[in-house]
Amino acid sequence: MKKTFLVILLAIMTQVIFAQDDPYLWLEDVDAGKSLNWVEQWNEKTLKVLMSQPGYEEMYEKDLEIYNSTDRIASPSIIGNLVYNFWQDEEHPRGIWRRTPLQSYLSGEPHWETVIDVDALSKQDNEKYVFKGASGLYPDYDRFLVNLSKGGGDAVVIREFDAVSKVFIENGFYIPEAKGSASWIDRNTLMVSTDFGDGVTTSGYPKQVKIWKRDTDLKNARLVFDGQEDDMGIWGYTTHTKDKTYQIITQRTSFYTGSYHIIENGELVKPDLPEDIELSGIFNKQVLLSLKSDWNIGGNSFKQGDMISIPYADLIKGGTNYQLIVRPDERSSIAETNATKNVLLVNMLTNVKSELYKYTYNGTWQKEKIDAPELGNISLGSADEDSDTYFFYFQNFLMPSTLYKGDAATGQFVKVKALKSWFATEDYQVQQFEVASKDGTMIPYFVVSHKEIKLNGKNPTLISAYGGFEVPRLPSYSAITGTSWLEKGGVFVLANIRGGGEFGPKWHQAGLKENRQRIYDDYFAVAEDLIARKITSPKKLGISGGSNGGLLVGVGFTQRPDLYNAVVCAVPLLDMKRYNKLLAGASWMAEYGNPDIPEEWEYIKKYSPYQNLKEGMEYPEVFFYTSTRDDRVHPGHARKMVAKMSEMGYKVYYFENTEGGHAGASTNEQRAKMAALQYSYLQMKLMN
Numbered sequence: 034m035k036k037t038f039l040v041i042l043l044a045i046m047t048q049v050i051f052a053q054d055d056p057y058l059w060l061e062d063v064d065a066g067k068s069l070n071w072v073e074q075w076n077e078k079t080l081k082v083l084m085s086q087p088g089y090e091e092m093y094e095k096d097l098e099i100y101n102s103t104d105r106i107a108s109p110s111i112i113g114n115l116v117y118n119f120w121q122d123e124e125h126p127r128g129i130w131r132r133t134p135l136q137s138y139l140s141g142e143p144h145w146e147t148v149i150d151v152d153a154l155s156k157q158d159n160e161k162y163v164f165k166g167a168s169g170l171y172p173d174y175d176r177f178l179v180n181l182s183k184g185g186g187d188a189v190v191i192r193e194f195d196a197v198s199k200v201f202i203e204n205g206f207y208i209p210e211a212k213g214s215a216s217w218i219d220r221n222t223l224m225v226s227t228d229f230g231d232g233v234t235t236s237g238y239p240k241q242v243k244i245w246k247r248d249t250d251l252k253n254a255r256l257v258f259d260g261q262e263d264d265m266g267i268w269g270y271t272t273h274t275k276d277k278t279y280q281i282i283t284q285r286t287s288f289y290t291g292s293y294h295i296i297e298n299g300e301l302v303k304p305d306l307p308e309d310i311e312l313s314g315i316f317n318k319q320v321l322l323s324l325k326s327d328w329n330i331g332g333n334s335f336k337q338g339d340m341i342s343i344p345y346a347d348l349i350k351g352g353t354n355y356q357l358i359v360r361p362d363e364r365s366s367i368a369e370t371n372a373t374k375n376v377l378l379v380n381m382l383t384n385v386k387s388e389l390y391k392y393t394y395n396g397t398w399q400k401e402k403i404d405a406p407e408l409g410n411i412s413l414g415s416a417d418e419d420s421d422t423y424f425f426y427f428q429n430f431l432m433p434s435t436l437y438k439g440d441a442a443t444g445q446f447v448k449v450k451a452l453k454s455w456f457a458t459e460d461y462q463v464q465q466f467e468v469a470s471k472d473g474t475m476i477p478y479f480v481v482s483h484k485e486i487k488l489n490g491k492n493p494t495l496i497s498a499y500g501g502f503e504v505p506r507l508p509s510y511s512a513i514t515g516t517s518w519l520e521k522g523g524v525f526v527l528a529n530i531r532g533g534g535e536f537g538p539k540w541h542q543a544g545l546k547e548n549r550q551r552i553y554d555d556y557f558a559v560a561e562d563l564i565a566r567k568i569t570s571p572k573k574l575g576i577s578g579g580s581n582g583g584l585l586v587g588v589g590f591t592q593r594p595d596l597y598n599a600v601v602c603a604v605p606l607l608d609m610k611r612y613n614k615l616l617a618g619a620s621w622m623a624e625y626g627n628p629d630i631p632e633e634w635e636y637i638k639k640y641s642p643y644q645n646l647k648e649g650m651e652y653p654e655v656f657f658y659t660s661t662r663d664d665r666v667h668p669g670h671a672r673k674m675v676a677k678m679s680e681m682g683y684k685v686y687y688f689e690n691t692e693g694g695h696a697g698a699s700t701n702e703q704r705a706k707m708a709a710l711q712y713s714y715l716q717m718k719l720m721n
Contacts, residue, residue, distance in 0.1 A: 113172070115132045131145040178194070179191070189212075281296075342356050380412070495719075574599075
């Protein structure tokens, strides 16, 4: 006990000393007048330079035309017997939530009925609302719980909405702004995870779940689960079927570990499951589970990356009747799943390319491949719970997104709509290479270039990567990248470095905590290979990344400034000494480690960009951007990095959008501006 107390005291003293040594700590006060004045001055300086670059205005207008184009796919969400869609354009900058019957949608010229006009609602309430989705009351979907963010942050207000009269219900369910959620149990009962007034976790997420009855006070709702302050967060949710409403609570002790609890007959049941297992859904009374590590159970040896199932009735009784559904190999992984009435759809990645499969269950699992488009990226869309109708999308670097409607029972599908191409894709090529990282692991990456590219080391080249949280980076079509970069003579590179989910949990876990440097070594290996192939050279090479990708590029230019001449660092983590003290930062310690533990700070401090800035280096002129309303990654990271670099005499660029949340923008105008600023900077540094 005494030793534990001394460790805690030492950590606190270290934090106090560090805070005193950080002259830019005041920039963490997001809305302080001094901070906002600083932001305004930097915005003015940066916009003056970037908006005056040749071609900026034309680029902005083209970007806005792309974002506002009515030729976009109206992404369908099947809810009951209707298709819902959220749409933003020039006339509706904040958007409209609208609906139409399925047959009308499939006609090609649907007659849309506006359900919620977010622009009108924002004007009425004098708030800059951002629509964050809605959950309907099964099975009639005449009521919804609508999530509205004030400025685009993760925190939302939840309001009950009558979908028949199309009005918010006076004295209906209302949950104040918080990083919470709510699910329907029945018409008069909700399962709610929010800040009930008793505080939240250190990550800023709910630590309690309550059952709330209509016409009672939220604070008096019945407590069904009470977590710990140092949990990442506690969430409750429901899954509705014709037979049963499943009530599930997940207690996340970290980003990748936790436990599941099920309310059955009013009692809380905790299944005996590995702490890193992921409950992927319930289909045909089978609970679907994804394994992040090997598991021996019931005489079966399941492997890391497997998807398995168990009957719900067995699970809550402590049974071990698990069955294997999918087992990926070393170069494949499960990207996503979805389910229709009778079919489980599984989207697989094989060497970073998609393959679609259907699974049916009748005591055992039967597998069949769907003859979907190949050599690209499939993403599953909405599925109908009352039939086998579903939607999916296909795209690659040179093929715009195409929407298909499928019949999961037969495996047949038809094209619904294909986006037009905004640039001459027939002039370009895609190549996939791989390179050995420092430890010998082969790292794949894609290169998109003009077919007549000259390998002379003079091609302006941009690398995009992420490398974290088991998030895969997949081939995708970008009209903005095509018109603002490829058509201007640029080369685009997508690097599939470790830390992502391209090859399953093992690929991700290889870069956790003390092994983080492997991710950065992968990143540098790709850059060096591009240079060795004479595709580009350091003077012509740029990198861009956001969030964890912002940390990636921050490490990139502080560890290897010799490799790059341009860096776009968006909504980044950079101060890894204090990241766990800022907003949702504590929830990411399973990814990066805890800087308050001396042994873990020992490896974090070796790459933390803010702490590793040095005077007298030849850093590229970095462009940082973030949002005042980002309530996930604190804008203080970017602010302090800019202040410190500027004080050291480095030339940098900085722009902070006053709204937009972690996405950095809320409207198409803001998105067009951010894109134009980014490519204006890249062209200035790598092309001009």
